[in-house]
Amino acid sequence: MPKNQLETLTEQMFYVLIALQNDRNGVEIVEYIKVLTNHRILIGPGTLYAMLSKFEDEKLIRCTKNEGRKRWYLITSKGQEYLTQEIARLKTMIHDYECEVE
Amino acid sequence: MKKLIMFNIFEHEALKKYLDDQAKEGWICTYFGKTLLKFEKSDQLVHYGVDAFGKSKEEKDYYDDLVESLGWQKIGEKNGMRVFKNNSNEEFFTDDEQDQKHLKKMILRKMLKNMIFNLGLLLILIYMILFSRTFTRDFISNNMITFYIDYFLLFIAHIITRYIPDIRYLMGKVETNYHKIEIRSWICIFGIFALLLNMLLINYFAVSYVQNDFLLFTSIYWICILTLGIICYFIRNSFNKIIDFIFISFGVICMSCFIVILSDKPLYRLLDEIQNNKDFISTDIPLSIYENKSNSKVKMNSIDESLIMKKQEVLEEWNDEGFLYHYYVVKNDYLNDYIFDKVKKSWNMIEMKKRMMLN
Numbered sequence: 001m002p003k004n005q006l007e008t009l010t011e012q013m014f015y016v017l018i019a020l021q022n023d024r025n026g027v028e029i030v031e032y033i034k035v036l037t038n039h040r041i042l043i044g045p046g047t048l049y050a051m052l053s054k055f056e057d058e059k060l061i062r063c064t065k066n067e068g069r070k071r072w073y074l075i076t077s078k079g080q081e082y083l084t085q086e087i088a089r090l091k092t093m094i095h096d097y098e099c100e101v102e
Numbered sequence: 103m104k105k106l107i108m109f110n111i112f113e114h115e116a117l118k119k120y121l122d123d124q125a126k127e128g129w130i131c132t133y134f135g136k137t138l139l140k141f142e143k144s145d146q147l148v149h150y151g152v153d154a155f156g157k158s159k160e161e162k163d164y165y166d167d168l169v170e171s172l173g174w175q176k177i178g179e180k181n182g183m184r185v186f187k188n189n190s191n192e193e194f195f196t197d198d199e200q201d202q203k204h205l206k207k208m209i210l211r212k213m214l215k216n217m218i219f220n221l222g223l224l225l226i227l228i229y230m231i232l233f234s235r236t237f238t239r240d241f242i243s244n245n246m247i248t249f250y251i252d253y254f255l256l257f258i259a260h261i262i263t264r265y266i267p268d269i270r271y272l273m274g275k276v277e278t279n280y281h282k283i284e285i286r287s288w289i290c291i292f293g294i295f296a297l298l299l300n301m302l303l304i305n306y307f308a309v310s311y312v313q314n315d316f317l318l319f320t321s322i323y324w325i326c327i328l329t330l331g332i333i334c335y336f337i338r339n340s341f342n343k344i345i346d347f348i349f350i351s352f353g354v355i356c357m358s359c360f361i362v363i364l365s366d367k368p369l370y371r372l373l374d375e376i377q378n379n380k381d382f383i384s385t386d387i388p389l390s391i392y393e394n395k396s397n398s399k400v401k402m403n404s405i406d407e408s409l410i411m412k413k414q415e416v417l418e419e420w421n422d423e424g425f426l427y428h429y430y431v432v433k434n435d436y437l438n439d440y441i442f443d444k445v446k447k448s449w450n451m452i453e454m455k456k457r458m459m460l461n
Contacts, residue, residue: 026168044194045169045186046153069167 009086012043016051017083020075023064026052029073055079105139108263108287111154111183112205112271113278118152120280121185125150134178134185137287151186151194154205182208209268216264223257263290 009017015037019029026048033041043051052073055061060079065072075083109117121131124141125148133140151174155162166176174186174194182205186194267277277283 027171030172042192044151044192045165045172045174046151046194048172049165049168069163070171071164 008089009083012041012047013051013055014083014086015041016043016048016055017060017075017079020061020073020079023072023074025070025072105141105284106137106287107139107280107284108137108290109183109280109283110267110271111208112276113267113283114152114154114183115276116278116280116283117183117185118150119278120283121150121152123280131177131185131187134180136180146189149188149190149193151188152183153194154183206272209271213265213268220257220260220264223260259290 012033015033016029018036019032024032026045030043030048033043052061056063056073058078059076060082061073062076063071064074107120109120124131128143128145129141130144130146130148131139131150132142151169155165169186170176173190173192174188177185177187179185188194270276
């Protein structure tokens with residue numbers, strides 16, 4: 001992950017935040033992203049753990065359930081806002097590209 | 103195949119590269135220990151995940167569950183560094199930056215723990231060199247010099263293996279070449295083993311000369327080391343906190359010995375008294391008999407009674423001409439040369455035999 005990981009989202013981070021629109025635990029997040037991206041995006045356990053910890057520290061997600069050794073997470077309003085900004089940024093980039101090409 | 107190699111917690115990148123390279127040659131890691139790695143020949147495709155985890159137990163349990171749920175199998179864990187494997191084509195990935203602060207805390211804790219242990223060892227060495235009453239006689243013995251050198255080298259080796267990589271890490275330098283780590287490991291493991299063996303052998307020979315304080319120190323040292331080694335061996339796969347506790351306890355024991363020794367009733371004196379109560383006939387210590395040729399009474403006390411302690415006997419005998427001969431019987435070790443150097447002109451060694459023969 002890049003140093004400025006929370007300034008711009010990586011592809012994997014972006015999909016993790018999308019996955020957490022609903023309550024999901026680690027395994028469910030990975031499975032959801034696999035299906036959504038048709039196995040294009042694969043997330044290793046080390047990366048996933050680091051992302052979830054970082055997101056939780058930044059209060060972009062919160063732990064909703066802690067059952068045994070498993071945890072379920074959900075995106076927060078701050079996280080949602082951050083994701084919306086990121087989507088807007090991506091749309092702007094696409095728009096700028098299209099204007100330039102056309 | 104077994105490999106002896108020691109990776110520090112922050113050298114997990116080098117460990118991963120090492121495991122990957124072994125896997126390319128068809129060797130799959132089946133056991134990951136502190137110094138020992140076991141491999142088996144296999145054609146399986148294996149991906150390794152190696153990381154350094156310095157967080158709480160609860161966090162570790164959660165992380166382990168997450169990793170295992172995603173199809174990774176844990177091979178082993180030592181000192182916070184864990185190795186996982188997976189037969190699929192997925193990669194593990196870790197985020198070093200995030201764990202840096204946890205790792206640094208761990209390293210500092212480890213250094214503090216080791217410092218307590220080292221302080222104990224160092225105090226023993228300082229005592230033996232500077233404060234031991236028998237230092238002078240010890241020092242003139244080659245055996246003792248070798249022992250001190252061994253002890254010092256062992257101490258230095260411990261410092262090098264324990265502190266230098268940690269300090270380098272804290273300064274931002276991490277070794278990524280596993281060949282260098284492997285060489286370093288071999289030097290450390292066998293260097294330390296050789297020094298310990300050397301000290302053991304020297305101890306064995308030195309004991310035959312009976313130096314009570316030396317015997318006591320080495321006995322305490324070896325009892326502690328062996329006990330520690332045996333306990334750690336049996337609980338090596340778990341109870342890391344107990345190992346830490348034992349490690350610190352050993353340092354505390356060494357320091358306690360140092361304090362007791364400096365107190366009014368030193369331990370070696372106690373041992374000495376116990377030994378003097380034993381039946382002398384049972385000993386096989388070589389003895390020397392010194393004769394006072396000048397017929398004048400030479401007070402042994404004037405030399406240094408503490409050096410001789412109670413291990414001498416005075417024999418008196420009238421010769422044919424009616425002169426009183428004084429015989430001093432002392433243990434036949436290098437001590438004699440030193441003590442009688444001062445009275446060499448009037449005293450000569452006339453006989454050397456075993457105590458048993460005297461009786």
